[in-house]
Structure formats: C-alpha cells, structure tokens
Amino acid sequence: MTDLLTISGLTRRFGGLTAVDAVSFSVNRGEVVALLGPNGSGKTTVLNMISGHLPPSGGTIALSDEMISGLSPNRIALKGVARTFQLVRGLPSLTVAENVIASLAFGHRKLWGAAARTEALARLEEVGLAHRADQSAQDLTYIDQKRMELARALAAEPELLLLDEWLAGLNPTELRTGIELIQSLKGRGITVLLVEHVMDAVRALCDRCVVMNAGRKIADGPTEKALSHPDVVTAYLGGGHA
Amino acid sequence: MKSVLSLQVALFVVIVAALAFLPVFASPYGLTLMIGMLGYVTLATAWALFSGPTRYVSLATVAFFGIGAYTVAVFSESMAYPLLLLVSAAIGLLVASVVGFATLRLAGVYFVIFTFGLAELIRQLVTWYEVNMTGTLGRYIFLPVTPEGIYWQLLGLAAITFAISWGVGRSRIGLALKVIGDDEVVAAHCGINVARVKLALFAVSSTIITLVGAIQAPRWTYVEPVIAFNPTVSFLTLIMALLGGANRLTGPLLGAVPLFLLFEWLSANFPNHYSIILGLLFIAIVFILPRGVLAFAEENWKRWRRHEVKTVPGVAE
Numbered sequence: 001m002t003d004l005l006t007i008s009g010l011t012r013r014f015g016g017l018t019a020v021d022a023v024s025f026s027v028n029r030g031e032v033v034a035l036l037g038p039n040g041s042g043k044t045t046v047l048n049m050i051s052g053h054l055p056p057s058g059g060t061i062a063l064s065d066e067m068i069s070g071l072s073p074n075r076i077a078l079k080g081v082a083r084t085f086q087l088v089r090g091l092p093s094l095t096v097a098e099n100v101i102a103s104l105a106f107g108h109r110k111l112w113g114a115a116a117r118t119e120a121l122a123r124l125e126e127v128g129l130a131h132r133a134d135q136s137a138q139d140l141t142y143i144d145q146k147r148m149e150l151a152r153a154l155a156a157e158p159e160l161l162l163l164d165e166w167l168a169g170l171n172p173t174e175l176r177t178g179i180e181l182i183q184s185l186k187g188r189g190i191t192v193l194l195v196e197h198v199m200d201a202v203r204a205l206c207d208r209c210v211v212m213n214a215g216r217k218i219a220d221g222p223t224e225k226a227l228s229h230p231d232v233v234t235a236y237l238g239g240g241h242a
Numbered sequence: 243m244k245s246v247l248s249l250q251v252a253l254f255v256v257i258v259a260a261l262a263f264l265p266v267f268a269s270p271y272g273l274t275l276m277i278g279m280l281g282y283v284t285l286a287t288a289w290a291l292f293s294g295p296t297r298y299v300s301l302a303t304v305a306f307f308g309i310g311a312y313t314v315a316v317f318s319e320s321m322a323y324p325l326l327l328l329v330s331a332a333i334g335l336l337v338a339s340v341v342g343f344a345t346l347r348l349a350g351v352y353f354v355i356f357t358f359g360l361a362e363l364i365r366q367l368v369t370w371y372e373v374n375m376t377g378t379l380g381r382y383i384f385l386p387v388t389p390e391g392i393y394w395q396l397l398g399l400a401a402i403t404f405a406i407s408w409g410v411g412r413s414r415i416g417l418a419l420k421v422i423g424d425d426e427v428v429a430a431h432c433g434i435n436v437a438r439v440k441l442a443l444f445a446v447s448s449t450i451i452t453l454v455g456a457i458q459a460p461r462w463t464y465v466e467p468v469i470a471f472n473p474t475v476s477f478l479t480l481i482m483a484l485l486g487g488a489n490r491l492t493g494p495l496l497g498a499v500p501l502f503l504l505f506e507w508l509s510a511n512f513p514n515h516y517s518i519i520l521g522l523l524f525i526a527i528v529f530i531l532p533r534g535v536l537a538f539a540e541e542n543w544k545r546w547r548r549h550e551v552k553t554v555p556g557v558a559e
Contacts, residue, residue: 051431073430083431091424093489094417102421105414106433112414156433 002064004029004191005050005160009059010069012045019045021215022059027160032182032192034202034223037212038235043195044086046212047162050193051083052076063160078108082158084166086195088145092138099137099148100124100155107156123151127181143174150181154190161185163194167201179204199227211235258401265390273389277461279502280396281454285475286482286494287403288450291410292443293480294488295419298346301476302357305364306334306448308471310455312368315381315465323385327456334452335445342444346437349426358473365471372467380466387460395457403450407491410443419443477524478505485527487534496535 005027012020020042027033035043048054050061052073061069068076082103091099100120104111111119124130127147132140140148146166153161167178179201185192196202202209202223209226211219213235219226226232265273285303293300313330321329345356372379410416418439421429429436459465478501486497504523509516531538 053427053431072435073427074433074435077431077433085427089425089428091421091428093420093424098417098420102417102428102434103432105417108433110414152432 002029003027004031004064005193006062006065007046007050007059010046010049010056010061011058012042012049012054013057018215020049020056023212023215023217024059025210025217025220027191027193029159029191030186030189031208032186032194032206034206034209035193035195035212036197036202036209036226036232037218040214041212041235042215043212044164047083047164047193047195050076050160051081051162074106077156080108080157080159081162082153082156082160083162084146084149084153084164086164088142088149090137090140090145090148092136094137095134096124096129096137096140096148097121097133100151103152103155109157120151120155123155124148126154127151128177143170146170154185159191161190161192163192163196165195165197167196167198175201202227254401254404258397261397262394265393270389273393275503275506277389277393277396277458278506279499280393280400281458282478282482282502283495283498284396284400284403284454285451285479286486286498287400287407288447288454289479290483290488290494291403291407291450292419292440292447294483294490294493295416295423296440296443297423298349298440298444299354299480300357300444301354301473301480302341302360302448303451303479304471304473304475305357305361306338306451307455307475308361308364308368308467309334309337310452310457311459311462311465311470312455312467313452314385314456314459315383315470318383318385318460323387327453330456331449331453335449338445338448338452339441342441342448346440346444358476361471361473361476365467368471369467380464382464383460383462385460389461392457392461396454399450399453399457404491406446406450411491415439415443474520477520481524481527485531485535487536490534490536493534493536 003026007026008024010020010023011018023042023046035046037043045054049056049069052068052071052075055070059069060067063079063081066079068079068081071079091102094102097117097120100123101111101116104116104119121130121133124133127150129144129147129151132144137145137148146169150163150166163182166182167175170178175198182192182194182205194206206223208221209219209223210217211226211229211232213231218231218235219229221229264276268276285307289300289303292298310330313333314326317326317329341360345353348356369379372381410419418429418434421432421434422436422439426436455470462469482497482501483494484497485501486495487493505520508519512519
C-alpha cells in the first residue's frame with residue numbers, strides 16, 4: 001500500500017497556544033483511520049489544515065506526493081479532498097438537491113443541468129435522503145442535515161474524505177446505518193480520516209488510530225493496540241487509572 | 243419548460259419594444275419621469291445582481307454612479323459621445339476591480355461601512371482635485387443628447403442588465419453566488435474560487451451602475467461632487483431592491499417603480515420633510531418586509547393554501 005496522505009511536523013499556533021505541535025502521521029490509500037483524543041487535543045485543527053480551512057504555522061501536508069499545505073480550500077478540494085464539519089454546515093437558502101449540486105458543479109467533474117440533478121439524486125439516495133431532494137435544506141432535521149452534508153462530500157468523488165464527528169448525536173439505529181455507510185465507502189476506494197468519539201464505531205470501522213493529546217501525537221497503530229497504549233489510557237482516564 | 247421559456251423571452255421583447263415607443267406619446271414631464279424610473283430600475287437590478295445572492299450589502303452605488311457622471315463631465319468636450327460612455331465604463335470597471343480586490347475579504351457590517359466610506363472618499367478626492375487643480379468646484383455638461391436619446395440608452399442598458407441577471411441566475415456562477423451568500427467556508431470546500439466569483443460579479447454590477455451615471459449626466463447640465471456623489475442614491479437603490487426582494491429577477495423592478503413614484507410625489511409635495519419621511523419609510527420596510535414583497539407574498543400564499551387544505555373536512559383528521 002502507498003501513502004495517500006503524508007503529514008510531517010504539522011504545527012498550528014493560535015497566539016501563544018500551540019494547538020497542534022509537530023504532528024506526523026500518514027494514511028494509506030484505501031484505509032479508514034481514526035484521529036482520536038480528548039476534547040481540545042487538536043484533532044479538528046488537523047482536519048482544518050488538511051482541508052485548507054486553516055493555514056499551518058509549520059510542517060507539511062502531502063497528498064500523493066504533492067504538497068497541499070497552505071493551498072486555498074478550493075484548490076485542495078479540486079485535488080480530491082472533501083469533508084464534513086463538526087457543526088453541520090448546510091446551505092439553508094438552497095434545496096437539499098442544490099446543496100449536493102453545489103459540490104458537483106464546482107468540483108473536478110463540473111456537472112451542470114440534468115446530469116448534475118441525476119447525479120445529486122443518486123448521491124442523496126445513497127444516504128437515504130432522495131425523498132427530500134426538493135425540500136429547503138433549512139427544514140431538515142439535524143440527522144438529515146448530516147446526511148445531506150455527507151452526500152455533498154461524496155458527490156465530489158474524493159480520494160480522501162475527512163469526517164469530523166459525523167456519527168456524533170445519532171441514535172443506535174442511525175448509528176448502525178451510519179457505520180454501514182462508511183464501511184461501504186471502503187469498498188469504493190475512498191480513503192477516510194475521521195475524528196470520532198463513538199468508540200464502538202471506531203472499533204468497527206478503523207484499521208488504525210492516531211491518538212492526540214494536548215496537540216501532540218501520543219499513539220499511532222492498529223486500533224486495539226493504539227487504544228490500549230498506556231499514554232492513551234492516561235489521557236482519557238487520568239493518571240490514577242493507568 | 244422550453245415553451246415557457248420562449249414565452250418569457252417573447253414577453254420581455256414585447257415589453258421592451260413597447261417601452262421604446264413611449265417617447266412618441268409621453269409629455270416632456272412624463273419622459274423625465276420615465277428616465278428617472280428606468281435609471282433606478284437599472285441601478286436596483288444591477289445592485290441586486292451582486293448584493294442579492296451574496297448578501298454583501300453595498301453602499302458604494304453612488305461612488306460608481308458619480309464616477310460615471312463625472313467622467314462624462316470631465317471629458318465631454320474632448321471626446322465623441324460613444325467614446326465617453328466606453329471610457330466611463332472602463333474607469334468604473336477599473337475602480338471596481340481594485341476596490342473589490344482589496345475589500346471583498348471584508349464581511350458583514352465591515353463591508354457595508356467600507357463601501358459607504360468609499361463613496362465619501364471618492365467625493366472628497368474629486369472635490370479636492372477640482373478646488374486645488376482646476377480651481378472650480380462645478381462643471382457644465384453641454385452635450386447634444388436629447389431626452390429621447392437618454393431614455394433609449396437607459397432602456398437598452400436596463401434590458402441588458404435584465405438579460406445578464408437572468409443568465410447569471412440560471413448559470414453555475416449564479417449557484418456559486420448563492421452558496422457564497424450562505425456559507426463562504428462551504429463554498430470554498432466545494433471548489434468555488436470565492437474571491438474570483440465575488441470580484442467578477444462586483445465588477446459587472448459596478449460597471450452597469452457607472453454607465454447609469456454616465457448616461458444620465460447630460461440631463462443635469464451642471465454637476466458638482468455634492469450632486470454626483472449624493473449618498474441618497476445608494477440608500478434609495480438599496481431600499482428599492484430590498485422592498486421588491488433582492489434575490490429575485492423582478493424583485494428590484496417591483497421595488498423601484500412604486501418607490502420612485504412615491505419619492506417623486508413626496509419631494510414635490512413635502513420638499514422640507516422629504517428626508518424625514520424617507521427615513522421612516524426605510525425603517526418600516528426593514529421591519530415589516532425584511533425579505534421583500536415577493537417573498538412575503540409567496541409565504542402568505544403558501545400559508546393560505548395550507549390553511550385552506552386543513553379546513554377541508556376529513557383532511558385534517
């Protein structure tokens with residue numbers, strides 16, 4: 001397997017605070033990797049730097065040997081990176097279908113008109129939202145907004161999909177559907193890097209985990225091994241339980 | 243779909259053609275009124291082209307309007323008339339590109355304040371230049387353009403503006419503008435070059451506004467910065483577009499026509515209290531119809547329909 005994403009020495013400072021401190025890891029093509037860590041450990045900041053939402057203060061990010069660190073988010077999107085956001089970001093003045101068309105029309109495929117509409121409906125079908133295609137996006141429930149956001153990300157046909165707590169707040173049935181959905185992506189050759197707190201989902205989905213604490217990487221390896229690493233246990237449960 | 247489209251196009255052509263014959267019947271006062279109205283319809287539609295979907299509320303309308311008028315005033319004796327219009331449009335485009343490049347990263351209220359400041363800055367610069375360099379404040383414009391000529395030019399510009407606005411609304415760039423208006427972060431992550439789209443539409447909108455000023459300039463015969471850069475033009479344009487609904491093709495038109503007539507009537511009958519009434523009207527529109535008449539009517543229509551369905555026995559249960 002070859003590396004799709006290679007991160008080395010990635011650093012982000014906000015004023016005096018170092019949110020991400022010289023983090024290095026890589027994600028192989030076709031892998032599903034979880035980025036874990038307690039709240040405030042810098043996971044979302046790492047995703048934001050990969051997608052171009054935030055420029056890094058130092059270090060590099062490469063996508064299949066091509067440097068993407070510091071590029072604008074629209075250029076990174078065109079190179080095959082799509083994402084969802086921790087707090088769902090729908091486009092409220094558009095319909096559900098238009099939300100998906102937004103990523104079809106400006107992504108690398110540049111679909112428009114009837115072709116874009118057909119493709120958008122297919123993507124919505126995939127996440128179980130086709131019947132709401134012509135509703136206003138602002139009328140969707142929280143869960144459906146998450147589905148719509150995933151359909152929008154998938155419509156870009158990304159090589160690398162970044163999911164920021166996409167499974168958070170789902171009920172047990174929805175969680176099962178959600179896990180199946182992410183599993184099906186693996187079969188399609190999409191590489192996934194996800195930030196997640198739902199441990200059952202992480203165990204079910206992820207080949208490998210990268211664990212962060214206070215901006216630093218503290219573990220990196222196969223899921224069970226990484227989760228039982230003494231530093232990870234300490235980070236989550238506190239020193240007394242280790 | 244195709245037949246609806248060709249019907250709309252046919253209707254548009256018929257209306258424009260009918261309006262083109264108006265000067266034959268209209269009185270001189272009627273023609274003056276029509277020139278003013280067409281001017282504001284074009285200003286409001288051009289304003290909404292950029293500010294409607296993106297929600298970047300611009301108060302720079304009069305900056306560009308004034309640039310158009312002043313360019314005509316300055317070069318009226320040294321250039322042929324058609325060339326005057328081209329030069330005005332080019333200067334408007336240039337200023338819009340420079341200003342847009344520097345400021346479109348400002349969002350929300352900062353953009354509003356900047357655009358307001360820009361109009362004032364240009365007015366002060368022109369005043370300073372005229373007083374210190376040319377030694378006079380005002381300029382006379384003597385151009386052999388008849389009121390009919392101005393009317394037809396404005397009608398042509400209005401038709402072009404509508405065509406552009408219609409085309410943009412159906413194209414990918416129109417969707418890009420709406421996505422930007424909703425969430426610029428998502429827009430960028432969808433692959434949209436946010437800065438370029440905003441700059442392009444701001445430039446197109448500002449160039450049209452510049453041309454409105456340039457075409458109307460010969461009507462004034464005398465201009466000075468206070469007249470050409472009067473901030474009321476920016477506010478009127480904004481409130482007209484908002485009244486009709488800045489997110490729809492015909493919204494600015496529906497706001498501009500009644501408000502223009504109302505302002506004409508007010509300034510003729512209440513010349514001393516005109517500004518007070520204007521201010522109250524602005525407040526009323528923003529409070530009562532924040533999203534415009536068209537959106538308001540549509541929502542009520544839907545609500546009424548839903549209500550009607552519910553009151554049919556057997557459906558509610």
